[in-house]
Amino acid sequence: MSFGRPTSKKRTDWLTVLLYFLLVAVGVAAVYTSNYNPEQQITWSNFLDFQIGKQMAWVVMSFILILVVQLFDRKFYINISPILYIISVLLLIAVLIFGVEISGSQSWFQLGPLRFQPSEIAKVGTALMVAYYLSDFNVNVQKTKDFLITAAIIAIPMGLILLQSDAGTALVYTSFILVLFREGLSPWFLITYASVIALFVLTLVFTQFDPVTLDITRSGFKPLAIGGGILMSVISALYFWKQWANIAGLIAFFASVVLVANFVEDFYLLGFLGVACVFFFFLYFRMRNQAFLFASVFSLAAAYVQTVASICQTFLEGYQLKRILVLLNIIKDPRGAGYNLEQSKIAIGSGGWTGKGYLNGTYVRSGFVPEVDTDFIFCNIGEEFGFMGSLILIGLFFCLLFRIVVIAERQKSKFTRIFAYAVASIFFFHFLINIAMTIGLAPVIGIPLPLISYGGSSFLGFSLLIFILIRLDSEKKNVVR
Amino acid sequence: MQFDSRKYVVLGVFLFFSLTLLFRLFVLQVQDPSYKDLADSNYIRKKTTYPARGLIYDRNSILLVDNQPIYDLMIIPKDVPKEMDTLKFCELFNIDVVTFEENMKKTRKYSRYKPSVFLKQISPRVYAKAQEYLYQYPGYFTQVRTIRSYHTRGAPHVYGYLGEVSQSLLDTSKYYALGDYIGISGVERGFEDQLRGIKGEKYVTVDAFNREKESYKAGSKDVPAEQGQSLNLTIDIPLQEYAEKLMQNKIGSVIAIEPSTGEILTMVSSPSYNPSLLTGRDRGENMKMLNRDSLKRQLNRCITATYPPGSTLKPLVALIGLQEGVIHANSYARCGGYYPVGNRGVKCSHGHPSCSNIYCAIEQSCNPYFCEVFKRTIDNPSYENEEKSLAKWVKYLREFGLGETLDIGLPGMVKGTIPTVEYYNRIYNTDYWHWKSSTIISLSIGQGEFAITPLHLANYMSIVANRGVYQYPHIVRNMSRPKPKTISIDRSHFETIADGMEQVMVSGTGKWSSVEGIDICGKTGTAENPHGDDHSIFICFAPKDNPKIAIAAVVENAGYGSTFAAPISTLMIEQYLNDTICNKSKWREQKLLETNLIEPKKKKEE
């Protein structure tokens, strides 16, 4: 489908390349310091016994691969997108059957001494596939059917990763909402995304848990329903100003939800809310009176609140739920999750303005902080380079994200633009959540800091994302899709 | 483009969250000084508080094992300065420079940053001195923990001993640290998870002179250690100690079980050892000494030594014969002092007229009678061939737990071996000749392909005492175990056998050990020992109705079952049921206490 000249002068975006190598340098240095032991001599012969040696091996392998990536043109990447996506999905299925379990998630292939995590590579496949599908001229994400297909493309790998008990990596896929937003998805989806998270937190805050067994000792439904009902009543009164029938009807409905919750069991309450949600939506559909939409949305939100605690208990491992509850200060777990978080904060906090200097991070290496070369690697940077180091690292990431958006916006090719946004979203989610969890702003869900954390598969995955983008960008003059 | 302006929203999101992170980091790293203080590990020390291990009681809540405090010298290698006065340090702690260097190396290898034990169990005197001078040596500090102390010398094989965790466990376990103690044998090992408790953490502030000042943040960050759960053994310690006294200077085992519950009342393995040897500072030396001892004192013979059951198997052979219908209580079998089989024959040593019923046969332990019973069982025409009938016979043995690993709560139980059809097919089968009942006739008198432990014997006796109800034997009260099951042999047959075993004590092979006023059912046995004198075996239960105790006793190299194993068992019964030994039995007790079977054996070996 291409027109124009088949090839033209290639223009590599050297600024992105530079930012990439700066981050890689920071990462290698951080992995080295996190396992630094002056007693141990690293020589050429035992090099690969050390984390830093293994990581260097992956870095070199990735460098070779990113050169290979430059050999193909955009047309090739467009054509290969569905194939790569299918391979990714097949790998995710295969790992459920043949994979090995490491610290609770069955998400690894073991090939001799090499470990490989297909969920890291699946991000590349999914990003390409989303770009492939949405860049079709006939597809518009505002159309329900096209939106659902796009959602399915994202949800399939996400669901498979959830089956591996790797909730953290699965959540990364929710970041695609930014891509869809840029391509025209209604802002209501972003608002819904934020509301879902807010209601999730609120519900857990109002639910009482047994601190040991994590059983629900008191549901948080009633206080939230009363509070939400009052809030919604006020909003309805303002929104439907002087439409007395609507206001009265809505207030009556909110009150009845609270009343019903008082008298029936949880299971029937859920049924009632489900029926109400569908019924009012149907009425809205027929009569186009927004009051019905209000009632439907309220029922849906109430049903979500009613089930969220049970959902947590079903889909989250005990320790994951515990981390979230500790973060929200709902339970205390000074021996486990709470202790680790406290240690992580102490390590970062002890860095001060300028840190203790490279390889002098005594606190991290005293063994107080867990997984300090992977999920908690930011502790090293925080302790050894202090706030200035944090500022520089966050600055580097922000510059990279900014640059990717700039690249995206200068494309005439829709495919490249969408892929660029996907890359930015994935990087953003990892970078935000990883650092946030080490300083107590997000629950510890165990996802790596891009290009910094120890781990070959993730390093490879992030390198591929950046360099496929650089390759696509280099031929932006030849527009197609 | 329609949605171009949305790039500003996306960039806004990126910027907003990046600034949020930076703001939080600014507060954490620059504004709030508390984290900086916290991190300075020279000022805050995390100490592990060790839980006291769970206590161990006997069945009547008599305390057997508890704890006493000891002091360890700990080290954090990274805090030890390069220049330190090693000689003075060694003098303070009474060690030589070589030990110092070795321990330094070992602890450094474990971790430079985590605390580990440098010297174990320093004496109270050295501890007092160390408190005064330790500030001169940064990186070292003392820590209290507890070791076992024993209130009895009885039953050391049951509770077992502790030892340091192995390197392989250190590599895989998150709980244990270098120098921690863990159960190595007995219930200390079998119930390690319950007994060990949960370690706690304590934070103390340390001044610039390495002196501990106060608990950090008034102890609000401390996590107290939780003591391990106590265990109640099923052992009756007075009876245990009495049995051990009777077994002194003899090699062998005695196990007593309460048939109605399966609770093990005594478990004696002789010769024994003093449990206090394996705790305290000299544990290593004592361990070496015990390992050199040819008598293998730490071995729990009750569950690891195996013997052929000899004549003690006969009641079971009879039970199977009765259940299979090949004999009845009044079956006759000729005894001319000899049972003809091929060109070998099985002798009957007891010199008695032929038996016209099973009671007589058990009473006289008549070998030809049981050969006949076994022959009829194997040649039973209701079965297709010998293989089928022998398989059925073996199935009965397995029902009684013979040749099975019995999970009584102690690790290291030996399964033993019992005969199998496959074995004989392999050994005796050729194209033109197949094994017959006569080939394997020695099984009928408990010889041949048998190797079972004293625990197997006691368990079997407990089932007979219960008239076929199998209460799973166990050593810790209320431990999880299978529900009791019923053996597929009619209760009436058990009554027949009990009558026969009663006769043994009235007028048969056990009459010299009977106790006036107690209705004991017993059976003597002798296990052939190709390496020396035969082993004396005795199994019994009492009283005959509503039995309170079932016993199996094995005394090695002691000849017939009636000479040693029987009087030891009946004295225990008397002590357990009457709480005293009557004058008529006193001379037997006296004789047993005086007998030393180990000395002559040792001499012989020399």
Ligand SMILES: [Zn+2]
């Ligand atoms: Zn005879």
